[in-house]
Amino acid sequence: MSAFFAFENTFAAGLPELVTDWQAVAVPTPRLVAFNAALAGELGADPSALQSPAGIAILAGNEVPEGARPVAMAYAGHQFGGYSPRLGDGRALLLGEVLDTGGVRRDLHLKGSGRTPFARSGDGKATVGPMLREFLLAEAMFALGIPTNRALAVVTTGEQIQRQRLEPGALLTRVAGSHLRVGTFEYAARLGDPELLRRLADYTITRHYPELAESASPYLSLLERVIEAQAQLVARWMLVGFIHGVLNTDNVALSGDGIDYGPCAFMDQYDPATVFSSIDHGGRYAYGNQPGVTQWNLTRFAETLVPLIDPDVEVAVEAATTMLEGFPDRFGAHWSSGMGKKLGLTTEEADDTALFRDLLDAMQAGRVDFTAAFRSLAAALRGDGEAVTARFGAQSLIHEWLPRWTERLAHEGDASADVAAAMDAINPIYIPRNHLVDEALNAATEGDYAAFEALDAVLSDPFTEQPGQERYAEPAPADFNKGFQTFCGT
Numbered sequence: 001m002s003a004f005f006a007f008e009n010t011f012a013a014g015l016p017e018l019v020t021d022w023q024a025v026a027v028p029t030p031r032l033v034a035f036n037a038a039l040a041g042e043l044g045a046d047p048s049a050l051q052s053p054a055g056i057a058i059l060a061g062n063e064v065p066e067g068a069r070p071v072a073m074a075y076a077g078h079q080f081g082g083y084s085p086r087l088g089d090g091r092a093l094l095l096g097e098v099l100d101t102g103g104v105r106r107d108l109h110l111k112g113s114g115r116t117p118f119a120r121s122g123d124g125k126a127t128v129g130p131m132l133r134e135f136l137l138a139e140a141m142f143a144l145g146i147p148t149n150r151a152l153a154v155v156t157t158g159e160q161i162q163r164q165r166l167e168p169g170a171l172l173t174r175v176a177g178s179h180l181r182v183g184t185f186e187y188a189a190r191l192g193d194p195e196l197l198r199r200l201a202d203y204t205i206t207r208h209y210p211e212l213a214e215s216a217s218p219y220l221s222l223l224e225r226v227i228e229a230q231a232q233l234v235a236r237w238m239l240v241g242f243i244h245g246v247l248n249t250d251n252v253a254l255s256g257d258g259i260d261y262g263p264c265a266f267m268d269q270y271d272p273a274t275v276f277s278s279i280d281h282g283g284r285y286a287y288g289n290q291p292g293v294t295q296w297n298l299t300r301f302a303e304t305l306v307p308l309i310d311p312d313v314e315v316a317v318e319a320a321t322t323m324l325e326g327f328p329d330r331f332g333a334h335w336s337s338g339m340g341k342k343l344g345l346t347t348e349e350a351d352d353t354a355l356f357r358d359l360l361d362a363m364q365a366g367r368v369d370f371t372a373a374f375r376s377l378a379a380a381l382r383g384d385g386e387a388v389t390a391r392f393g394a395q396s397l398i399h400e401w402l403p404r405w406t407e408r409l410a411h412e413g414d415a416s417a418d419v420a421a422a423m424d425a426i427n428p429i430y431i432p433r434n435h436l437v438d439e440a441l442n443a444a445t446e447g448d449y450a451a452f453e454a455l456d457a458v459l460s461d462p463f464t465e466q467p468g469q470e471r472y473a474e475p476a477p478a479d480f481n482k483g484f485q486t487f488c489g490t
């Protein structure tokens with residue numbers, strides 16, 4: 001078989017304690033239902049070869065491509081606060097790594113490839129709805145400019161898989177900066193082998209933060225960089241109204257990319273308490289809790305690094321604690337600067353925080369659509385005041401807020417048209433709204449991919465108005481989101 005990818009296997013070779021060599025389970029009739037040709041090209045693969053039967057056999061796990069060394073990766077994780085010492089890839093395999101056309105090492109990973117030794121009670125399978133959701137969400141994030149893993153392909157298998165009902169089986173081919181997670185460190189730390197932990201930390205540094213190799217305290221610096229990357233990521237999520245849904249430590253990537261889009265969702269009406277995940281009963285991973293829970297997750301990461309940071313435990317803990325205590329400020333700085341940009345500001349002033357808070361209060365009081373609100377503000381700058389009233393209502397606090405914002409903009413003195421254009425360049429019109437995603441995935445589960453393809457296409461260009469696609473910009477019909485839940489039983 002010809003080489004589809006120039007695979008390397010540095011993780012499996014360098015950290016054999018953290019992988020199990022394994023094979024995908026063969027599937028009867030693979031069919032390619034979603035494919036990312038641009039990403040295939042980025043990975044140095046021939047898109048048409050990958051869409052041929054030989055390529056689809058690889059994407060289905062029926063053939064091991066030349067040079068790949070499929071492994072299930074071991075990791076642990078804190079799930080909803082409780083520690084699970086052994087999670088790992090229960091239904092996924094790392095095929096290997098590919099250097100992309102920019103020279104960046106990327107993981108190729110099959111999800112839904114059958115039971116592995118980490119499967120516990122799971123069937124090792126995935127179904128088409130959740131795999132298409134992950135495809136759609138990852139690519140929408142990419143189009144929004146938010147750090148994320150990517151989706152190369154979804155293949156249906158020809159099997160029917162038992163979930164709440166029988167559903168078509170599928171695999172996702174995922175592409176990620178790496179699959180190094182906080183949970184990978186938790187797993188390695190509990191093995192009690194300091195040399196292994198150091199090798200894992202060194203691998204992470206080489207892969208994601210190579211400049212730290214020369215640092216005087218590389219492991220403390222690694223902690224700092226991961227804290228910074230997560231502060232930035234979560235701020236970006238908050239600024240588009242995204243709720244990851246399962247921010248367990250095994251779903252926190254050390255690269256700073258978003259990963260594992262399971263029961264995630266975008267909120268329509270602004271409300272920090274918004275939760276959609278069917279398994280998040282206490283609201284631990286509610287929209288507004290994401291920064292706090294990320295700091296909690298990072299604390300779990302820091303704990304694993306203590307033996308590497310300093311031979312004196314007290315010294316190490318103190319240094320790590322100081323670093324962790326900086327998280328809220330780092331998050332706040334990214335959030336404020338992002339919020340300022342969403343409102344067309346290019347400088348920061350002391351009173352801006354109050355301006356931002358009061359806008360959010362007006363949104364919350366009026367149950368205003370978070371995404372559409374920012375586009376309506378840009379419209380107001382262009383002289384269309386009706387757009388704001390249409391979103392916020394005639395009685396809204398927004399009408400007292402608008403003159404304050406106008407005055408604040410005047411400090412910068414830019415022409416309104418330019419400010420509005422700058423706002424529109426970063427405030428999306430189109431996001432993966434729950435009712436649209438739901439509609440597309442339900443149809444796909446019945447074998448009709450048209451809605452999925454249409455939504456995927458609209459989301460690939462989220463900032464530009466697309467004539468005829470108005471319904472994709474509107475929030476769900478009243479009451480849709482009230483009972484809406486996303487399911488983790490994927």
Ligand code: AMP
Nearest residue numbers: 087088089090091119122123124125260
């Ligand atoms: P997730 O909630 O997708 O992040 O997965 C948490 C853990 O459950 C990971 O160890 C997964 O590999 C495992 N898992 C989830 N679904 C299945 C399944 N159907 N079969 C086997 N393992 C699974």
Ligand code: MG
Nearest residue numbers: 250251259260
């Ligand atoms: Mg996961």
